[in-house]
Amino acid sequence: MDEEFYVYGDPCHWSSTRPDTPATTVDELVAALAKQQSRDPSAPQDITVGGYAGKEITLHVPDDAAFDACDGGDFATFGVAGEDPARTHQGPGQIDEMWVVDVNGRIAVLDGAYFTGTPQNAVDELHAILSSATFD
Numbered sequence: 001m002d003e004e005f006y007v008y009g010d011p012c013h014w015s016s017t018r019p020d021t022p023a024t025t026v027d028e029l030v031a032a033l034a035k036q037q038s039r040d041p042s043a044p045q046d047i048t049v050g051g052y053a054g055k056e057i058t059l060h061v062p063d064d065a066a067f068d069a070c071d072g073g074d075f076a077t078f079g080v081a082g083e084d085p086a087r088t089h090q091g092p093g094q095i096d097e098m099w100v101v102d103v104n105g106r107i108a109v110l111d112g113a114y115f116t117g118t119p120q121n122a123v124d125e126l127h128a129i130l131s132s133a134t135f136d
Contacts, residue, residue, distance in 0.1 A: 003107050006079040007032035011039065011061075012070040014085050022081075026102045029109075030055045033098060036077070038062050047099060049110065050134040054101030061094040087111065097126075103135045 004024055009017030023029035034041045034057060042058040059077070067075050076085030077096070089096070090113070099110040110133055112126045 004081055005029050005032075005107065005109070006084070007036060008076060008078060008085070009035075010037045011075050011077055011089075012037075012065065012067075014074070014076040014079070015071040018079060018084065024107070026054050026100050026107060029100050029107060030057050030098075033057050033059060033077070038065070047101070049099060049101050049108075049131060050103075052101045052103050052108075052135065054099060054108075056097060056099045059096045059098060061089050061092055061096075063093045065092040067091070089113070091115075097130070099130050101135075108133075108135060 004022030006018050006022050007029065008014035009019070023032050030044045034044060036059070039059040044055045044057045047054050047056045061075055065075050067073055074085055074088040077087040078085070080086045093115050095114055095116065097112040099112070101108045101110070110130050112130050114123055114126060
């Protein structure tokens with residue numbers, strides 16, 4: 001069964017902006033992420049991970065995000081069947097590099113998260129980990 005991702009329209013008010021229809025392809029998921037309110041997304045880039053094609057998009061949690069004003073105290077990107085929210089964030093200013101790959105018709109999401117003050121060597125190591133992923 002393919003994974004279905006429900007990308008919230010507003011990551012702070014995720015419970016009321018969950019779409020009725022999930023994203024079920026790499027292109028649908030990345031397009032929905034690019035439209036998410038307040039995320040200041042990068043332009044999607046084509047990637048290959050473990051021999052599989054996909055797209056990468058970088059999202060930001062606003063520096064002034066007030067998590068305590070968000071639904072359930074969570075700033076959240078998406079839910080999956082039976083789990084809302086499934087991807088929440090640690091704090092304002094978080095950067096998420098979402099690597100979304102089609103693995104034989106199933107979506108794999110690799111999320112490399114860090115903050116502006118994270119040392120570059122740690123970000124480089126994170127990139128090495130993401131790019132070395134394999135799928136069985």
